[in-house]
Amino acid sequence: MKIYNTLSAQKENFLPPGSQVRMYVCGVTPYDESHLGHAMFAIVFDAVRRYLIFCGYKVTYVQNITDVEDKIIERANTLGIPARALAEKFANKFFEDMAALNVLKPDIIPYATEEIPKMLEVIKGLIDRGHAYVANGSVYFRVKSMPDYGKLSHRTLDSMKSGARVEPGEEKEFPMDFALWKAAKPGEPSWDSPWGKGRPGWHIECTAMALKYLGEQIDIHGGGQDLIFPHHENEIAQSESFTGKKPFVRYWMHNGLFQLGDVKMSKSLGNIVTIRQVLEKYSADAFRMFILGSHYRNPLTLSEEAIEAAERGAERLRQALANTGKAGSEKLDATTYRQKFIEVMDDDFGTPQAIATLFDLVREINRVNEKGLDTGEARATLKELAGILGLTLEEPEQTADDAAPFIELLISTRKKLREAKQFQLADEIRDKLAEMGITLEDTPQGTVWKRKK
RNA sequence: GGCGACGUAGCCAAGUGGCAAGGCGGGGGUCUGCAAAACCCCUAUUCAGCGGUUCGAAUCCGCUCGUCGCCUCCA
Missing domain, CATH: 1.10.10 (Arc Repressor Mutant, subunit A)
Structure with missing residues (x-):
C-alpha cells in the first residue's frame, strides 16, 4: 500500500512497524453545528481507517475534542454559559452527525480540558530542554531551537518572516515563536500551573493527547490541509523536541478542503452548509459517494447537482443488491472486481476508482441476473466492498411510513x-x-x- | 509579496509518458398493456492557451490566461 506523505511530498510505501496502526486525527472545536468541512475529514479518514482494518491491521484511532480555545470561550461568554457546557453540547451533536453519516466512532476521544496534566508535563520538559521559555506567566516555544522547523509545510523561517503580517509580540523572543501556555485573562477559564494560572495553547493539546494515547511515534496523523501550518508543524516541533525521537509521525495525511463555491451557487442551494441540512435532503450513502467520488487530496466544491447525481448512483447500487438471480445455477465470480478494488485503494486510497469498480461490478451483476444466474456471492462482495467505503446500501428509512x-x-x-x-x-x-x-x-x-x- | 494546488465531455470526476475510468444527464434500442427498473448501442480525434523535449504528452519543461488555498483561527 502506498500513502502520500505530506512531509516528503510523495507517495511512500506504507510499512508500519507491526500489525498495529496508531492513528491520530485532529477533531473538532465544538462551538457550533458541524459543517461539511467536518464531514469531509471525518468521511475521508473513516474510509482510511476501514480500509486499514480490512487489510488486517489493528487500528487505534484517536480523535480529540478541543474544548478550550478562543472561539469557544468567546461564544460561551456571549451566550453566558460555561465554555465546557457549550463544548459538550456541540460535541454531542457532532457525534450524532457522525453516526448519521455512518462514521465509526473513534476508539479514544480525549477532551483537551481533561488532559491538562500531560500538557503541563510536556511544557515543563520543553522548558528544561531549552526549547521553551516563560514570559509574563505565558510559555512560548522557541522556534529557533528546532533547526528543521518548517519541514512539514516546506517553508523556511526566513520565508515566514517575509510574510509581512507577522507582528512581534512584545513578550516573544522571536516573531514565529508560538504559545504553549497562555497566562490567564479575566473572563477565561484557567488552570493552575507552575507559571501561574492560565490555559494551554492549541498546538500543545494535540501533542499531549497523541503522546499520551498513542506513544512517542505514531503511524498516521491526519487532518485538513489547513492544519498543515501552523498546527501540525508546531506539533512536530513540540513532540520531537520533547521526546528527542524522529519522526513523531511516520505518515502525514491531509485532505483537500471543502469549498462553498461562488455566491450564486450557495444562494441557489439555499445555504446548505451543515451536515444536518444535507442529510435532510440526501442519504448518507449519497453524501459519502459525493465526498469519496473525488480524491481526498483534491479540494471539493459543494454542488447540489453532483450530490443529486451521487444519490441516483447510490440508488443504482442499492437496486443491484435487491435484484436476485436464481440460486443454485452457474455463479458469478466477483474476485476480479474485488482485486481491482484493492489495487486502486492500495494506491493512496483511490476511492474514485474504487467506486467506479463498484459500478462495474453492479453492471455485471445486473447483466448476469438477466440471464438468471446466481449472483448471491457477487452481491455479497458488492456489499462488503461498499462497506469499506462506509456505504450501507440500505434503503433510507423505508420502514416507519404511516401511509x-x-x-x-x-x-x-x-x-x-x-x-x-x-x-x-x-x-x-x-x-x-x-x-x-x-x-x-x-x-x-x-x-x-x-x-x- | 512569499509558498502551493488546480484548469479533462452538458455537470461531477479518474488517469500523470504509449491509442481518454466511472457516475449523472442526453439520444436510440430491447423488455413491458404502458411505465419503472435493468440490459445493449451512441454521447471528449481530445484534456485552458501557446511554444518546447520525445518515436510518442492530458501526462515532462517554459511562458500566458483563469480559478482557488495557505502564509492569522479553521477539518
Whole structure:
C-alpha cells in the first residue's frame, strides 16, 4: 500500500512497524453545528481507517475534542454559559452527525480540558530542554531551537518572516515563536500551573493527547490541509523536541478542503452548509459517494447537482443488491472486481476508482441476473466492498411510513384493475402516487413502491 | 509579496509518458398493456492557451490566461 506523505511530498510505501496502526486525527472545536468541512475529514479518514482494518491491521484511532480555545470561550461568554457546557453540547451533536453519516466512532476521544496534566508535563520538559521559555506567566516555544522547523509545510523561517503580517509580540523572543501556555485573562477559564494560572495553547493539546494515547511515534496523523501550518508543524516541533525521537509521525495525511463555491451557487442551494441540512435532503450513502467520488487530496466544491447525481448512483447500487438471480445455477465470480478494488485503494486510497469498480461490478451483476444466474456471492462482495467505503446500501428509512397501508391498498386495487385490463384507471393511480413522490415498479415478484426524497 | 494546488465531455470526476475510468444527464434500442427498473448501442480525434523535449504528452519543461488555498483561527 502506498500513502502520500505530506512531509516528503510523495507517495511512500506504507510499512508500519507491526500489525498495529496508531492513528491520530485532529477533531473538532465544538462551538457550533458541524459543517461539511467536518464531514469531509471525518468521511475521508473513516474510509482510511476501514480500509486499514480490512487489510488486517489493528487500528487505534484517536480523535480529540478541543474544548478550550478562543472561539469557544468567546461564544460561551456571549451566550453566558460555561465554555465546557457549550463544548459538550456541540460535541454531542457532532457525534450524532457522525453516526448519521455512518462514521465509526473513534476508539479514544480525549477532551483537551481533561488532559491538562500531560500538557503541563510536556511544557515543563520543553522548558528544561531549552526549547521553551516563560514570559509574563505565558510559555512560548522557541522556534529557533528546532533547526528543521518548517519541514512539514516546506517553508523556511526566513520565508515566514517575509510574510509581512507577522507582528512581534512584545513578550516573544522571536516573531514565529508560538504559545504553549497562555497566562490567564479575566473572563477565561484557567488552570493552575507552575507559571501561574492560565490555559494551554492549541498546538500543545494535540501533542499531549497523541503522546499520551498513542506513544512517542505514531503511524498516521491526519487532518485538513489547513492544519498543515501552523498546527501540525508546531506539533512536530513540540513532540520531537520533547521526546528527542524522529519522526513523531511516520505518515502525514491531509485532505483537500471543502469549498462553498461562488455566491450564486450557495444562494441557489439555499445555504446548505451543515451536515444536518444535507442529510435532510440526501442519504448518507449519497453524501459519502459525493465526498469519496473525488480524491481526498483534491479540494471539493459543494454542488447540489453532483450530490443529486451521487444519490441516483447510490440508488443504482442499492437496486443491484435487491435484484436476485436464481440460486443454485452457474455463479458469478466477483474476485476480479474485488482485486481491482484493492489495487486502486492500495494506491493512496483511490476511492474514485474504487467506486467506479463498484459500478462495474453492479453492471455485471445486473447483466448476469438477466440471464438468471446466481449472483448471491457477487452481491455479497458488492456489499462488503461498499462497506469499506462506509456505504450501507440500505434503503433510507423505508420502514416507519404511516401511509404504507393506504399505499398498499391502492396497489392491490390497481392490480385488480390491471387484471381486468382497465389500464387507464390503473395508470391514473400510478400517476397520482408519483405526484406524491411514490414510485411504483411492476416486477415479476409483484409491485414494489418507494418514496423518493 | 512569499509558498502551493488546480484548469479533462452538458455537470461531477479518474488517469500523470504509449491509442481518454466511472457516475449523472442526453439520444436510440430491447423488455413491458404502458411505465419503472435493468440490459445493449451512441454521447471528449481530445484534456485552458501557446511554444518546447520525445518515436510518442492530458501526462515532462517554459511562458500566458483563469480559478482557488495557505502564509492569522479553521477539518
